[in-house]
Amino acid sequence: MKRFLLSLLAACAGLSLQAQDPGREADSLRYVYGRQQVQNLAHRSTPYADTLDTGNPGVKVVLYNNGTYRYVKDPALVAADSVFTECWDTRTVNPYREDPDPIPDRFSLWVVDTLDSYTCPYVVQPRSLFGYRHGRRHQGIDLPYPTGTPVPAAFDGKVRISDYVGGYGNLVVIRHANGLETFYGHLSKRNVEAGDWVSSGDIIGLGGSTGRSTGPHLHFETRYKGAAFDPAWLIDFETGTLRHRLFRIRSWYFNPNQRYVQSVDDEDEIFRTDEEDRLLAEEQAKKEAAARAAAEAAAMRYHTVRSGDTLSSIARKYHTSVKELCRLNNIKETTVLRVGKRLRVR
Numbered sequence: 566m567k568r569f570l571l572s573l574l575a576a577c578a579g580l581s582l583q584a585q586d587p588g589r590e591a592d593s594l595r596y597v598y599g600r601q602q603v604q605n606l607a608h609r610s611t612p613y614a615d616t617l618d619t620g621n622p623g624v625k626v627v628l629y630n631n632g633t634y635r636y637v638k639d640p641a642l643v644a645a646d647s648v649f650t651e652c653w654d655t656r657t658v659n660p661y662r663e664d665p666d667p668i669p670d671r672f673s674l675w676v677v678d679t680l681d682s683y684t685c686p687y688v689v690q691p692r693s694l695f696g697y698r699h700g701r702r703h704q705g706i707d708l709p710y711p712t713g714t715p716v717p718a719a720f721d722g723k724v725r726i727s728d729y730v731g732g733y734g735n736l737v738v739i740r741h742a743n744g745l746e747t748f749y750g751h752l753s754k755r756n757v758e759a760g761d762w763v764s765s766g767d768i769i770g771l772g773g774s775t776g777r778s779t780g781p782h783l784h785f786e787t788r789y790k791g792a793a794f795d796p797a798w799l800i801d802f803e804t805g806t807l808r809h810r811l812f813r814i815r816s817w818y819f820n821p822n823q824r825y826v827q828s829v830d831d832e833d834e835i836f837r838t839d840e841e842d843r844l845l846a847e848e849q850a851k852k853e854a855a856a857r858a859a860a861e862a863a864a865m866r867y868h869t870v871r872s873g874d875t876l877s878s879i880a881r882k883y884h885t886s887v888k889e890l891c892r893l894n895n896i897k898e899t900t901v902l903r904v905g906k907r908l909r910v911r
Contacts, residue, residue: 635682638721640762648744652791655759658738661791668792672817674743676720676799677810684717684766685805686749686785691783695795695824702821704793705748705786708802710772712753712781717766719747719800724761724769733784734751734776737769750784751775790907794818797825866911870902883910 617626625639654660677683693707710716718739725746726738735752749885753773763769774781787796798886800807800817817823867881876887876898887898902908 616784636715637764643721643742644723644762646742648742653725653740654882655726656728657721658726658733658736659788659791666790668790668816668819671814673811674745674789675810676743676745676812677807677865680719682765683807684719684721685800685802685807686717687783688802688805690803693796695793695797695822704752704788704821705784706796706802707783708783710751710783712771712773714772715768716749716752716770716772716783718763718769719765720745721764722747724757724763726759726760727755727759729775732777734778735770736775738778739763739769744789746786746788748784748786748788750786751782752776775863789814789819792819793821795823795825864911865909867907868910870904870906870908872904874902876900876902879908879910885910 617628625637627635627637645708652660687710689708689710691706692702692709692770695706696703716737720739720741722739722741724737725740726736728736730736730750733748733750735750737749737752737755737757738746739749740746749769751773752770753775754771755769756771757763757767757769772781772783778784785796787792787799788794794801794814794817798808798814799812868874870879874882876890880890881889890896890908890910891900893899893911
């Protein structure tokens with residue numbers, strides 16, 4: 566199934582992939598395709614009329630009552646993937662808490678491919694951003710959302726939670742085939758149940774102000790293996806645009822203090838070998854060590870011993886301790902001080 570999807574993606578992107586060695590040119594084309602933005606899909610309120618088979622058992626054609634259609638992956642095959650069974654819990658917000666897997670320093674996820682679409686939850690300027698708020702972690706963003714307004718699923722996936730959950734109020738959590746999860750909180754009504762398969766644009770509930778909320782808004786989160794990151798890394802909510810099809814993630818995205826900042830990725834980064842990465846990491850470590858040494862040297866202070874000085878009097882003068890003076894100068898508390906000797910005091 567995964568090979569089929571990769572081949573189909575390559576064909577639609579104009580790529581030629583080989584199972585053994587796809588080659589630098591194909592990798593470059595795939596990278597360029599992955600960096601393409603995805604426009605917001607209009608909310609689809611038209612019910613579907615029928616589902617037709619295609620020549621591939623993994624792909625179906627969905628016909629809508631308004632005469633339109635779209636190709637979709639067969640949910641039965643996609644939902645059979647282990648991503649929808651591992652750490653699957655219909656009540657616990659973070660089911661990975663008990664046995665969290667380490668998150669790599671850098672990895673990539675396909676968010677939208679040739680058969681997946683995308684719908685922005687709401688095109689608006691976010692009101693409350695990711696990070697700390699009033700001393701508490703705010704693990705998503707708040708979108709002004711009038712009560713009763715339909716809330717669409719951002720991507721295809723399987724509903725893991727549909728319940729009233731503490732401060733979230735009415736909450737829907739959808740897990741997607743790439744391992745990402747999207748959270749939709751403070752809903753006034755939930756239209757789906759745990760275990761339902763939904764497509765991008767399907768209405769999963771209505772906007773509201775349930776739970777810990779000061780007014781109607783949608784609390785929207787993005788998580789990977791239970792770890793939250795700023796949804797703005799993925800979606801430009803002011804334009805409704807998905808920033809890229811291939812989401813390149815850095816481990817520091819999951820730091821609660823790290824909000825989205827616009828940056829330009831180096832395309833050649835995907836061609837770096839492990840050895841090149843190791844050398845770059847060592848070089849960076851050397852620079853950091855040199856910077857720390859320079860800062861420490863700049864902070865050093867010395868005292869020239871005068872007649873009558875003792876370790877205790879010198880410690881009091883520089884607001885330190887005799888023990889610290891001994892450590893800095895590799896001497897003992899019983900050492901006799903010689904007039905003119907320079908002692909490091911900082």
